[in-house]
Amino acid sequence: MSEIRNNWTLEEVSDLFKKDLNYLLFNAHTLHKKYHNENEVQMCTLLSIKTGGCPEDCGYCSQSIHSDQPMEPTKLMSLEEVKQKALDAKENGSMRFCMGAAWRKPSNKNLERVIEMIKVVKSTGLEACVTLGMLTKQQASMLSDAGLDYYNHNIDTSENYYKEIITTRTFQDRIDTLDNVREAGVKVCSGGIIGMGESSEDRLSFLIALSNLEKHPESVPINTLVPIKGTKLFNSAGVDEIDFVKIICLARIMMPKSYVRLSAGRESMPKSMQALCFFAGANSIFYGEELLTTPNNPVEKDKKLLNDLGISLQSSN
């Protein structure tokens, strides 16, 4: 049977998840070595270009106006500031620059400004990624024409659990935007969050939804919930460490060629757990002191971690 599949069933994935950790680590790592250099990790730097004031009600997000402690909204960042941040990221060894905006969907006027930002980022030699909310087909083509490399749009969880987390849009809305991005020829970055009180079956259905897309996302960010005061999910159940490592194993087994990103929440993971995740197939991280509104690992700490593990940065060319 081919290793690159899009016909995974809940039954077989549940059977896989029940296997012992060593079985999963061995199988995931074998596929990882086949399709990737197991000692290279990709670095992506995040920048929030427009923070807060978002009308969506995502239960995990501090930028939603529905949060009990909503953030003071900022204006869209200037082109000069974006350029400086991109140059800093490049200097630090990052290969991709990901810009996030707290919008339900971008207006065409704002999209024009983001397009200028994409061009500036590309001129530094970095890959460009943006995450701006829902897109029409036409907006996706405009981004493609601007030279955008990746569009991030997470499905977050299973279709079933989605309505417990977000009520202002549907799971299908997310899939529609992913289709528009794919059709426009922009690479897809899509993943989600573990630790929002979802069941084990929800976690597996979430991975199945990603891996049964016609084409796997080139990039799959797996976040663990960063609990933020004032958000609905502040007191969520979290995730057991071993279950999380098994999820990374499954992501690698189900999407062998994709980059699996150990994303938000890495700051609170011990070195040993991150090492297991890299063995299991994680090969991308967010690099830089800040995610969007919360702190990430300090750069020096990450440099030391990778050095201790004998892992090098994937170079941008």
Ligand code: SAM
């Ligand atoms: N507004 C755009 C959107 O929702 O697509 C872009 C920015 S949004 C913050 C990007 C992703 O970050 C979300 O889809 C979610 O998966 C992740 N995220 C947001 N807040 C998080 C948190 N507190 N913990 C973990 N991941 C989070």
Ligand code: DTB
């Ligand atoms: C993704 O999957 N994680 C990133 C990025 N895509 C845009 C965002 C993480 C945000 C974590 C919480 C915060 O800093 O606000």
Ligand code: SF4
């Ligand atoms: Fe808005 Fe994105 Fe936050 Fe949801 S995750 S509230 S869409 S910024």
